[in-house]
Amino acid sequence: MTSYAEFYRQSIDQRDDFWATQARLVDWQTPPQQVCDYSHPPFAKWFVGGTTNLCHNAVDRHLADRGEQAALVAISTETDTERSYSFRELHAEVQRMAASLLALGVKKGDRVLIYMPMVAEAAFAMLACARIGALHSVVFGGFASGSLASRIDDAEPVVIVSADAGSRGGKAVAYKPLLDEAIRQARHQPGAVLLVDRGLVPMELESGRDHLWNDLRAEHMDAQVPCEWLASTHPSYTLYTSGTTGKPKGVQRDTGGYAVALAASMKHIFNARAGQTFFATSDIGWVVGHSYIIYGPLIAGMTTIMYEGLPTRPDAGVWWSIVEKYQVTHMFSAPTAVRVLKKQDPAYLKKYDVSSLKALWLAGEPLDEPTAQWISDALQVPIIDNYWQTETGWPILTLANGIEQQTTRFGSPGKAMYGYHVKLIDEATGQELTEPNQKGVVAIEGPLPPGCMQTVWRDDERFVSTYWSTIPGRQIYSTFDWGIRDADGYYFILGRTDDVINVAGHRLGTREIEESISSHPNIAEVAVVGVADNLKGQVAMAFAVPRDATGLEDAAARMKLEGEVMKQVDKQLGAVARPSRVFFVTALPKTRSGKLLRRALQAVAEGRDPGDLTTMEDPAALQQVRSMVAA
């Protein structure tokens, strides 16, 4: 049994041997000749000369040993349906979808845009693309026409796979009119549209362009579409980042490196085995959905659960009822979702037997202590924070409990994962920080390990200039997040590099100020931004959601609460951190994935144009801020 420290050291010092061993976790048609080609940094090519296929590894290779085991369970509390597909059935459905895409003219290397709710057909479409070597570009189903149109133009898909409608809170949300409008707006025109008709809303079909999945499926009932053996470096998909800090970046991923990285993460990070059940509550429109709803669990021969619905409907026990019914062993969610559940009656959690669960992994944003504590008490399993990015495809920092059981340290997502040569860089000097507890930019010495982005889709220049320009002359990838590392190698993420404000020469983290403000008993949630100020350079401005807003229509009551909040920051952090204003709002502007859009708040607070808002959840929240600041 190796210690994690030793395992990690091998991954860095004997990089090629290490990854050659990991490469055995997947099937290759032709084995790789070279583990890593880094002759043109920062572009890394993994498993060069090897040919493989993601769909083969996720589906076909399990047919012999576990053909009748459930592979995919699609549960919808929106339509009250549960559909379960064994690996054998999934294999058949994916081939029907692959044959349909081929019939619509899709060829290897072409893009297929998937704009779908969380239904099984979305998984068939992703796997079918992988099977024939087409690149999928999944666009989150909650996006409206404008966002979709810009992604259609970026991906230039030959076919778009979509549906009549999604559903949210029991109400159908029509997709087809949004798609039609997006295609009307887009410069690029897809050759065909393949539509899943869920019978939720009527659809008008455009003849010659629109096709129904039911018709094509029936035509290709017995289709046999062999897996296309693809070069390891063949791109498998493109996916956009969440757009929290600016225009979303089109992340392009390879085939072989991604397969190996996911297979390795299932074993070493999730300590998962074939036959167990994985339930990630994300959406296929995000990276967690790609890596840990679809590919990771299936590559590992697990049953994966795909869930359409809210965490609170029909009641706040719905996830736990799924855990009980399907004996879920591994669960993956986001702090936002747990915070939603925390507001509900805790009795819901106690109603179900969740003893099958081994751990709950949370990612996507900082995990605050009250949230971690609450869910840990409720579930009585380890709560494992993990830090990564759309760009990396799998965790950078967490605990590799499959190698060695390690204790969680509160507030820390964990240690550097094998393969990631993580460093902290001093922003001012560009020097690496080697002492414990120093604050720097979290960075990764190139090459990035397998599974990470190859480049920005069709924009190598943007890849280099965006991520690799932190230290001139060094091949260092910047995450644009601040962090510190303690003496035992645990990292703590302190926020994004653009979340730092400079008040009269003092550099302050917005997160610190936010933590201070949220410790006021009547503040539920708060965002702090730096706003340009003639005198001080920048001042902090706070937007807070009160827990109880009764009486706050009254200006005097608002001023009283504002004063209390300011006094609290004075006391905890000092007057320099005191916000110049505290505005009380009913909601904060967030991305569709639940992340705070601080840069949009800042722009509006400064009276600037907020820029790309395509990933914003609720425009009204920003409108409210605009009118308050203007008043």
Ligand code: ATP
């Ligand atoms: P964009 O790059 O388009 O601005 P984004 O960075 O929000 O959007 P994602 O790739 O979805 O897009 O999110 C990655 C970021 O989320 C990380 O860089 C980090 O800021 C934050 N993050 C993810 N996981 C954690 C975590 N466990 N703890 C703290 N922050 C996290």
Ligand code: MG
């Ligand atoms: Mg990012």
